[in-house]
Amino acid sequence: xxxxxxxxxxxxxxxxxxxxxxxxxxxxxxxHYMDWVRQAPGKGLEWVGRIRNKANSYTTEYxxxxxGRLTISRDDSKNSLYLQxxxxxxEDAAVYYCTTVRDSSWSGSYSEYWGQGTLVAVSS
Amino acid sequence: DIQxxxxxxxxxxxxxxxVTITCRPSQGISSYLAWYQQKPGxxxxxxxxxxxxxxxxxxxxxxxxxxGTEFTLTISSLQPDDFATYYCQQHYxxxxxxxxxxxxxxx
Numbered sequence: 481x482x483x484x485x486x487x488x489x490x491x492x493x494x495x496x497x498x499x500x501x502x503x504x505x506x507x508x509x510x511x512h513y514m515d516w517v518r519q520a521p522g523k524g525l526e527w528v529g530r531i532r533n534k535a536n537s538y539t540t541e542y543x544x545x546x547x548g549r550l551t552i553s554r555d556d557s558k559n560s561l562y563l564q565x566x567x568x569x570x571e572d573a574a575v576y577y578c579t580t581v582r583d584s585s586w587s588g589s590y591s592e593y594w595g596q597g598t599l600v601a602v603s604s
Numbered sequence: 605d606i607q608x609x610x611x612x613x614x615x616x617x618x619x620x621x622x623v624t625i626t627c628r629p630s631q632g633i634s635s636y637l638a639w640y641q642q643k644p645g646x647x648x649x650x651x652x653x654x655x656x657x658x659x660x661x662x663x664x665x666x667x668x669x670x671x672g673t674e675f676t677l678t679i680s681s682l683q684p685d686d687f688a689t690y691y692c693q694q695h696y697x698x699x700x701x702x703x704x705x706x707x708x709x710x711x
Contacts, residue, residue: 515700517648525640525648525691527700541698544605577647587654589695590638594647
């Protein structure tokens, strides 16, 4: 059974930093691309970004709203995904979900499994 | 960026009803569209990918169709477990984008 468990959320002041983690199990983590998706309170889903696998050089893609402030990384030896969040603004407040990407083709480029999410609050 | 417009944004229906939700991308996306269901306080759940392929374990009363610039999600006979919010997502190009959601409530 695929399991994704996010952690690291909390309250941070504007301009501050936070690092989210996602622990994966139940599948071959290293084979798959991974996404972060967020959801502001009472709002819809927003794709944050993606990290590819080793075969694709761990390259990344980001939404324009987070580029340069949020950074996705992974450690395949620990089956873990990370989101380093710097220069946080109030608009970054949301539940952050990590998701598996089905496969590396565009036909498989959707979020198949989701974690339960971790809440980030940005306030002074 | 590709904008996805869902209609309606809110839908009230009764048990046993057939309902259809539409998703219109701002430009053609071939068949690269997914549908998700989300219940309050829970993570989204994948229902359909590549417009019409049912994810394993999803009841057959759910179906998807369309290509290009118009897609539909149909629930053939509403069950109590189906009252939730539904989102479409294009997986055609970056940035990946979602529709604004359709909230389905019991009449």
